[in-house]
Amino acid sequence: MRSRVTILDTAWRIVTHRYVALIFRLYIGGLFIYAAMYKINYAGEFAETIAGYRILPYWAINMTAIVMPWLELICGILLIIGVRPNAAVVFIIGMLFLFSTAIFVNLIRGTNIGCGCFQGPGSEMDWATLGRDLVWTAMAIHVYLYDSAFHLEQKFMMRVKDL
Amino acid sequence: MKEQPEQLQRILEEAERNRGRLDKKNFHMTSLLETSRELSGVNDLDKLIHTFLLSIMGTCSMGSGFILFCDRESKAYHAVYRGVADEKHFSWETADKLVFDCFNVSKERRITPFTVSTIVNMKPFSAIDFPFVPVTALFYVIESQALGVIALGNPLMENLFTEDEAALLATLTAGFIIHIRNARAVSTIERLNENLEIRNRELEQTIRELTEARKTISALEKFGETIRNIIRQKSERLSRASRYDFILILLFSLTIGILYNMNSPNGVTLVPPYVIRTDAKMISVAEAVSPEYGERSVIVDARPAEFYREEHIKSAVNMPPAIFDFIYLMKFSNLPVDTPIIIYGRNISKHYDEEVAYKFQMRAHKTVRILDGGVSAWKKSGYEVESDDS
Numbered sequence: 001m002r003s004r005v006t007i008l009d010t011a012w013r014i015v016t017h018r019y020v021a022l023i024f025r026l027y028i029g030g031l032f033i034y035a036a037m038y039k040i041n042y043a044g045e046f047a048e049t050i051a052g053y054r055i056l057p058y059w060a061i062n063m064t065a066i067v068m069p070w071l072e073l074i075c076g077i078l079l080i081i082g083v084r085p086n087a088a089v090v091f092i093i094g095m096l097f098l099f100s101t102a103i104f105v106n107l108i109r110g111t112n113i114g115c116g117c118f119q120g121p122g123s124e125m126d127w128a129t130l131g132r133d134l135v136w137t138a139m140a141i142h143v144y145l146y147d148s149a150f151h152l153e154q155k156f157m158m159r160v161k162d163l
Numbered sequence: 164m165k166e167q168p169e170q171l172q173r174i175l176e177e178a179e180r181n182r183g184r185l186d187k188k189n190f191h192m193t194s195l196l197e198t199s200r201e202l203s204g205v206n207d208l209d210k211l212i213h214t215f216l217l218s219i220m221g222t223c224s225m226g227s228g229f230i231l232f233c234d235r236e237s238k239a240y241h242a243v244y245r246g247v248a249d250e251k252h253f254s255w256e257t258a259d260k261l262v263f264d265c266f267n268v269s270k271e272r273r274i275t276p277f278t279v280s281t282i283v284n285m286k287p288f289s290a291i292d293f294p295f296v297p298v299t300a301l302f303y304v305i306e307s308q309a310l311g312v313i314a315l316g317n318p319l320m321e322n323l324f325t326e327d328e329a330a331l332l333a334t335l336t337a338g339f340i341i342h343i344r345n346a347r348a349v350s351t352i353e354r355l356n357e358n359l360e361i362r363n364r365e366l367e368q369t370i371r372e373l374t375e376a377r378k379t380i381s382a383l384e385k386f387g388e389t390i391r392n393i394i395r396q397k398s399e400r401l402s403r404a405s406r407y408d409f410i411l412i413l414l415f416s417l418t419i420g421i422l423y424n425m426n427s428p429n430g431v432t433l434v435p436p437y438v439i440r441t442d443a444k445m446i447s448v449a450e451a452v453s454p455e456y457g458e459r460s461v462i463v464d465a466r467p468a469e470f471y472r473e474e475h476i477k478s479a480v481n482m483p484p485a486i487f488d489f490i491y492l493m494k495f496s497n498l499p500v501d502t503p504i505i506i507y508g509r510n511i512s513k514h515y516d517e518e519v520a521y522k523f524q525m526r527a528h529k530t531v532r533i534l535d536g537g538v539s540a541w542k543k544s545g546y547e548v549e550s551d552d553s
Contacts, residue, residue: 043424044431048485051512052467058514062431070420074412087408112469153402 021147024139025079025089031136032076032092038119039069049116053102054109071095079143082151089144096137103130191331194222198335202342206349208232212243215339219315220245222335223328226317227295232343233262235308246317247294261287262302265312269302274310277344279303279336281329288314298324301333305340309347435518443520446505446532448544456503456532461495463523465515466508472551476507476541484518491526500528507534507541 014020039046047065050056056064071091078088103115103125115125198218205211212230220228227246231253234240240258244250253261264287271280282300289296297314304310313336318324424430450456462479464471471481482490504523508515516533523531534541542548 040423041427042429043427044429047431051510054510054512056512058509058512059434061512062435063433065431066424066433067417067420070423071412071416074416074419078412084404084408084412086402086404087412090404091409091412 016142016146018146018149021143021145022149025082025085025143025147028089028092028136028140028143029076029079032072032079035118036069036073036076039065040073043069046116049114052111052113052116053106054111055102055105068095083153085147085151085153086144089140089147093137093140093144096133096140100130100133100137103133187327191222191327194218194331195334195338198222199338202339205342206346208343208346208350209241209243211339211342211346212241215335215342216243216245216313219313219332219335223299223315223332224319224323225298225315226319227315229293229295229297229314230311231258231261231313232311233258233309235259235310244294249294251292251294257291261291262310262312264290265300265302266310271302271304274304274307276304276306277337277340279333279340281333282312282314299329299332301336303336303340305344305347309343435514436521443506443517443524443531443533445535447535448540448546451505451532451534452544452546456505460503460505460532461498462534463504463506463519464508465506465519466510467515470508474538474548474550476538477547477549479507482519484515484522487519487522491522498528500526501530502528503530503532504528505532505534507537509537 043062043065046069047061050064051058051061072095075088075091075095079085079092099115099117106113107125107127107130112124115129117129198215201214201218202211205214212232216228216230220226225246228244229247230241230243232241238255240253240255242253242258265282266274268284268287269280269282271278280302282297282302285297285300288300293314295314295316297316298318300312300314302310302312313332315324315332421433446456451460451462462476463482464475464479465482465484466475467483467485468481471479471483475481480490480494504520506516506520506523508519509517516537520531520533536543538548
């Protein structure tokens with residue numbers, strides 16, 4: 001019983017280790033940078049994808065298509081370099097939550113549209129798409145909770161232990 | 164019998180002499196007592212010397228007197244004259260030399276504390292042009308570094324200063340040096356007390372300052388701890404995400420997104436252009452089926468094909484904006500421009516009908532209308548819809 005507790009403790013320590021969070025942070029950051037690159041250059045196409053979800057009002061579609069890829073890119077960069085990573089990952093969690101909700105709503109509606117997560121509309125979304133987004137959301141939450149390694153901003157800010 | 168008065172006379176004379184000696188002894192004892200009494204309450208060195216000089220001049224019936232006291236340790240001296248017209252002023256070196264010369268001509272061969280010795284030669288006085296000629300002079304030692312000289316002159320009566328007076332003077336001087344020693348001791352005690360008092364005051368001041376300093380240090384430590392806590396809190400707060408971070412990231416994304424979009428060849432307008440440009444009028448289902456339109460009009464479903472396939476108004480032509488040009492070329496190129504065109508198809512995110520209406524207007528069609536309520540209103544009014552999926 002005791003060894004089981006010890007194994008669970010060790011496993012929990014490994015899972016919540018800051019280097020695991022660092023790996024997740026780099027992965028999520030890179031993913032968002034990659035996802036943003038195409039959409040930034042093809043705002044019209046992305047606007048069509050957003051409209052296909054039938055969630056945002058028509059007057060907000062183009063503005064969202066213009067701003068969201070840049071938000072993804074900036075948050076991805078901030079997350080990777082470790083400058084205001086908490087704020088960046090909160091944005092990313094928010095966006096992933098929105099994407100998951102939008103996918104879920106349209107899966108329930110039975111609308112056959114591409115998810116448009118990376119390049120163009122892509123293949124039609126399914127429940128695996130939603131599962132993938134939920135996994136990414138969990139990774140982002142892990143980053144928010146346990147990440148503390150290699151933050152560039154720590155080089156320029158006084159840390160509590162310095163006091 | 165004749166011898167008896169002579170014998171009596173001798174006895175009487177003897178008795179008279181004895182009485183005279185006793186009177187003298189009594190006078191000496193009284194002088195000793197008086198001098199001792201006068202000096203006993205005096206602790207000021209100058210006053211002590213003055214008082215003693217006056218006393219011995221009276222006791223020895225001298226018209227002039229001089230007392231010199233030298234403290235070789237502090238190189239200080241007191242020179243007091245009485246009964247002279249022109250007082251000689253000494254320098255320290257002169258006073259010290261006089262004392263040393265007097266020691267040389269005194270009966271003492273070594274300096275012993277609390278000793279008084281008679282000066283047998285008055286040359287040291289005559290050598291310095293002394294203001295009177297001393298009849299008797301004494302050299303006294305209080306301590307090895309505290310010594311002095313007493314000189315008396317100008318006797319008021321001839322042959323009055325006998326050996327008895329000399330002995331009395333020596334005794335008085337011995338008492339005098341005790342008083343000087345006491346006065347010096349009192350002076351030293353007073354000085355020490357004064358120093359002690361000053362030290363006490365300084366100590367009290369130091370204690371006060373230390374107390375103040377401790378209070379200040381305590382306050383500063385408290386202040387420092389507060390500042391440290393504030394910095395710690397600020398630092399911790401800085402490391403957390405704040406609303407300013409969100410606002411900044413959002414504003415930056417917005418700004419750079421709009422700027423990039425303005426300069427991008429693939430940029431889009433901030434709001435869909437048809438929202439601003441189209442002036443197509445809305446018509447109700449009832450109007451759409453009225454004779455004015457009815458059979459004459461063409462119904463266009465502007466939605467994407469997948470929505471069209473799901474459900475559309477019977478006989479409606481599917482014409483999404485993306486393939487408008489192609490469909491127009493295929494089906495509407497020969498359509499008269501005055502044929503009414505009724506367009507429907509919109510959702511919360513996209514007004515396909517307005518976009519297609521705008522495109523028809525651009526091709527000079529005169530009667531372009533948008534069906535109010537789209538397929539839903541059509542169905543609700545009881546008109547037929549169909550699906551291609553079935």
